[in-house]
Amino acid sequence: MSAELKSPQTPYEALGGHEALARIVDRFYDLMDSEERYAELRAMHAADLSPMRRSLAGWLSAWAGGPRDWFDENPGKCMMSAHRGLGVSAATADQWADAMARAIADHCPKDSVIGQAMAERLDMMARAMVTN
Numbered sequence: 001m002s003a004e005l006k007s008p009q010t011p012y013e014a015l016g017g018h019e020a021l022a023r024i025v026d027r028f029y030d031l032m033d034s035e036e037r038y039a040e041l042r043a044m045h046a047a048d049l050s051p052m053r054r055s056l057a058g059w060l061s062a063w064a065g066g067p068r069d070w071f072d073e074n075p076g077k078c079m080m081s082a083h084r085g086l087g088v089s090a091a092t093a094d095q096w097a098d099a100m101a102r103a104i105a106d107h108c109p110k111d112s113v114i115g116q117a118m119a120e121r122l123d124m125m126a127r128a129m130v131t132n
């Protein structure tokens with residue numbers, strides 16, 4: 001098949017697949033777990049972050065156009081609705097978006113268009129989750 005006829009790459013493929021997304025997620029939760037500036041966000045989460053590491057990596061993979069296992073395992077679950085009852089504030093949404101942007105920047109090449117696009121979209125989602 002000629003290069004022109006190949007299917008376009010999904011964001012999942014461009015980002016490096018599940019392994020790369022899992023590394024971003026691990027960095028994200030390591031930052032949240034270790035830095036004082038994320039303390040309020042950290043306090044909202046359970047003591048054991050391992051289930052969250054698995055879940056967020058799976059969700060991101062499906063969201064970015066990769067394997068849809070997370071959606072199959074969580075039928076009908078909407079990320080926005082799932083966060084509605086959590087009392088996300090502007091400050092904690094900001095902490096989430098900041099830690100995620102740093103984790104992405106640590107794993108994507110400098111000036112990576114796909115990395116920046118991912119950080120921007122997740123930032124918008126986190127801010128749309130603010131309920132108080």
Ligand code: HEM
Nearest residue numbers: 044045046055056059086088089092093096122125126129
């Ligand atoms: C784009 C933004 C976000 C995404 C994609 C996301 C993703 C997720 C995922 C996949 C889960 C696990 C759900 C499950 O397995 O059932 C989760 C849970 C959770 N999220 Fe988020 N989240 C986002 C933003 C936020 C923000 C802004 C906050 C707080 C300010 C937050 C706080 C939490 C908490 C407290 C839980 C439950 C954790 C626990 O049970 O320990 N999330 N999120």
